[in-house]
Amino acid sequence: MKIALLGYGKMGQTIERIALERGHEIVLKKDEFNTYERLSDADVAIDFSIPAVAVENISSCFYTNVPVISGTTGWLDRYDEMVALCEEKKGAFISSSNFSLGVNLFFGLNEYLAKMMSKFDSYKVDMEEIHHTQKLDAPSGTAISLAKGVIENSNYTNWTMENPNSNEIHIEALRIGDVPGTHTVTYNSGIDSIEIKHTAHNREGFALGAVIAAEWIVGKKGVFSMKDVLEMN
CATH class of the missing domain: 3.40.50.720 (NAD(P)-binding Rossmann-like Domain)
Structure with missing residues (x-):
């Protein structure tokens, strides 16, 4: 080819x-x-x-x-x-x-978890992504895709990098060294937290x-x- x-x-x-x-x-x-x-x-x-x-x-x-x-x-x-x-x-x-094949499997897991968690209003979802300092856009496209996956399978309607409203997903974007890409989705309640995470070791x-x-x-x-x-x- x-x-x-x-x-x-x-x-x-x-x-x-x-x-x-x-x-x-x-x-x-x-x-x-x-x-x-x-x-x-x-x-x-x-x-x-x-x-x-x-x-x-x-x-x-x-x-x-x-x-x-x-x-x-x-x-x-x-x-x-x-x-x-x-x-x-x-x-x-x-x-x-x-x-990444692993990230696309992670996308599927994220959507499945969002469907499960949509029934439990006591949990609030947050996302964090970490990339190398040369990355030009923030948040990452992967983080936006993860947020859209949650939005399509829950009552959330938008994402933001600012202080979120009740119907918004907060995304924190960090730029550190030569990190290839780490994405974390966390559901927090007053009692416990549920977290899924994908970490790329290289490109x-x-x-x-x-x-x-x-x-x-x-x-x-x-x-x-x-x-x-x-x-x-």
Whole structure:
């Protein structure tokens, strides 16, 4: 499989190594200053860039008829626009706040726990995420996805980084050293606490999941999620 890497930072370099180990070929390594030359040679593109160029990267894939996997966060206010363009161009697209297989299992666990806890008003949910100091957006896309998972399965209606109202989930975002990513969901009552937590030890899981998603999407048309890739729907 021929892969275009749109974004060649630490994640892009880790994806490159894993893709090569799995027998794939890298035909384009694009940072924000390069052109899209050779994008049309790719079977699939993997976008781990920055919010400012993510939409341009994804759009270029749709116009070039190249399936695209995007792990960039911080641009999702334009997600619906990209979905519409994908459908118009009959493209293939997966955008995820986190491609780690473990995190996506954690998403499922979070939703299941939220359904259980929605019956017990004495528990208040809080979230904390910790990432490296180079991460540009806060809270993380993964934390937002976790909050949405709770909102869709409970009486909460919103999340906030400020003092929460009774119907809001508080998210605390910390930036410490070179932490790859730690996410904690806690249900607190006056009597006890219930906590689920995912800790990434390195970037390998994110990169492997993105490559697996890229392998899966080749030959398909439409907008998908990691639940489709992992057959969790």
